[in-house]
Amino acid sequence: MLNTETPSSSHTELDLYATPEVVLALVDDQVNAVRAVRAAASAIAQAVDAAVPRMLQGGRLIYVGAGTSGRLGVLDSVELYPTFSWPRERAVGLIAGGAGAMFVAVEGAEDDAEQGAQDLRVANVAAQDVVLLLAASGGTPYVLGALQAAKAAGALCIGFANNPNAPVTQQADMGITLDTGAEVISGSTRLKAGTAQKIALNTFSSALMVRLNKVYGNLMVDVKATNAKLVRRAMALTMRAAACDEATAVRTLAQCDQQVKVAVVAIRLGLGIADARARLDHVGGSVRQALRGH
Numbered sequence: 001m002l003n004t005e006t007p008s009s010s011h012t013e014l015d016l017y018a019t020p021e022v023v024l025a026l027v028d029d030q031v032n033a034v035r036a037v038r039a040a041a042s043a044i045a046q047a048v049d050a051a052v053p054r055m056l057q058g059g060r061l062i063y064v065g066a067g068t069s070g071r072l073g074v075l076d077s078v079e080l081y082p083t084f085s086w087p088r089e090r091a092v093g094l095i096a097g098g099a100g101a102m103f104v105a106v107e108g109a110e111d112d113a114e115q116g117a118q119d120l121r122v123a124n125v126a127a128q129d130v131v132l133l134l135a136a137s138g139g140t141p142y143v144l145g146a147l148q149a150a151k152a153a154g155a156l157c158i159g160f161a162n163n164p165n166a167p168v169t170q171q172a173d174m175g176i177t178l179d180t181g182a183e184v185i186s187g188s189t190r191l192k193a194g195t196a197q198k199i200a201l202n203t204f205s206s207a208l209m210v211r212l213n214k215v216y217g218n219l220m221v222d223v224k225a226t227n228a229k230l231v232r233r234a235m236a237l238t239m240r241a242a243a244c245d246e247a248t249a250v251r252t253l254a255q256c257d258q259q260v261k262v263a264v265v266a267i268r269l270g271l272g273i274a275d276a277r278a279r280l281d282h283v284g285g286s287v288r289q290a291l292r293g294h
Contacts (some may be wrong), residue, residue, distance in 0.1 A: 033195035059128035066110030069134035070095030116145030127154035136189035138166020216287035225258035
């Protein structure tokens with residue numbers, strides 16, 4: 001029996017606990033999700049470094065999963081645009097059962113390996129793409145079908161599983177094992193197995209964006225200011241990174257379509273918007289390199 005399916009030896013009388021004790025048992029077990037991801041940190045770092053060259057060649061991140069794993073992949077893909085201005089078309093989330101499965105469980109969809117392969121082919125997977133294959137069990141047929149199609153196309157395949165020596169991590173180019181063990185509620189991998197996947201995906205994609213110059217210091221200077229909250233955030237980031245007052249930040253951001261990177265370089269170097277943008281383009285979008293020597 002898989003570790004994630006094995007009944008836990010802890011809390012065997014969970015249904016008899018008082019509500020506060022039930023809550024504490026569930027919360028405390030989540031700590032093991034963090035431990036599992038930390039144990040996989042080296043593998044995640046290697047995957048980030050392997051993904052960077054493909055992204056620089058114009059590749060996409062393609063997330064593939066079923067059920068909870070699929071929803072977590074879609075979530076990560078969607079959030080890259082507002083957080084890092086990563087183009088929407090370069091972050092693709094595929095879930096067994098199609099888009100509707102984000103909201104209503106589509107029973108049996110995860111068992112269709114051919115559909116997984118077909119979904120990858122329809123997405124026109126290519127050699128410069130990076131495909132993230134997510135399965136708590138590590139053996140979900142839909143995900144394994146997608147894996148084979150991605151490998152056939154020459155894409156970099158990174159498998160995530162919550163069980164050691166799982167097919168998805170063994171067959172992928174790079175495997176990341178998040179060994180979370182048995183769940184407090186036996187077999188419910190939406191608990192700490194899901195939490196570990198969420199942390200691992202956050203970590204992978206955020207570290208990748210750091211390597212792609214989407215971050216200056218620890219500031220998200222490529223934020224896409226698409227609503228009032230994010231406009232305020234862009235202003236605050238510009239003030240901090242450029243060491244300027246609010247009026248200067250607001251005025252400069254208005255001139256460059258709320259692009260924090262451009263505003264920072266323009267203010268710090270006393271450049272016009274076009275020159276600041278050109279300077280950033282010359283150094284691959286790195287604010288630090290654009291400011292070097294000043």
